[in-house]
Amino acid sequence: MPIATTTKNSPERVAAYDALGPQMRELLAEERDLIAAMANFSALLHDTFGWHWIGFYRVAGAELVLGPFQGPVACSRIGFGKGVCGSAWKEERTMVVPDVEKFPGHIACSPHSRSEIVVPIRDRDGRIAAVLDIDSAVPDDFGTVDVHALEEMCESLQPLFE
Numbered sequence: 001m002p003i004a005t006t007t008k009n010s011p012e013r014v015a016a017y018d019a020l021g022p023q024m025r026e027l028l029a030e031e032r033d034l035i036a037a038m039a040n041f042s043a044l045l046h047d048t049f050g051w052h053w054i055g056f057y058r059v060a061g062a063e064l065v066l067g068p069f070q071g072p073v074a075c076s077r078i079g080f081g082k083g084v085c086g087s088a089w090k091e092e093r094t095m096v097v098p099d100v101e102k103f104p105g106h107i108a109c110s111p112h113s114r115s116e117i118v119v120p121i122r123d124r125d126g127r128i129a130a131v132l133d134i135d136s137a138v139p140d141d142f143g144t145v146d147v148h149a150l151e152e153m154c155e156s157l158q159p160l161f162e
């Protein structure tokens with residue numbers, strides 16, 4: 001079971017985000033296809049941090065539908081307002097869940113998930129069009145450093161939406 005190699009808000013995690021920044025920018029500058037960009041986006045984060053599950057859900061009507069990801073099999077559809085992903089979509093804000101067992105309605109795709117962060121992603125019209133979901137096997141693994149770095153990276157996907 002992969003575990004995060006850096007800890008929440010540590011200088012090592014900041015340094016890891018700093019190191020992957022140029023690679024992520026290059027990757028997104030060279031690829032205009034959303035799915036291809038999401039696939040490498042999740043792979044790069046997985047390579048860097050070793051989190052248990054990293055991936056995207058895309059808005060399709062009244063549901064989120066599974067997109068590119070790294071990690072074990074996950075549920076393929078999540079309703080508006082359901083689970084952490086559906087809540088981040090409904091509330092239009094990044095959600096950090098330090099203990100998934102204490103989040104009412106958490107959708108348990110894997111017994112190894114202990115904490116989670118979900119970042120909504122807007123399309124060019126400003127509507128939520130997808131979410132980035134990261135699950136860690138480490139409890140309370142996400143902090144302000146992750147929120148800022150991941151929100152900034154997710155914003156760079158905005159021009160790739162139709």
Ligand code: SME
Nearest residue numbers: 074083084085106107109
């Ligand atoms: N835990 C999520 C569901 C998706 S999986 O973690 C990949 C949720 O509650 O929305």
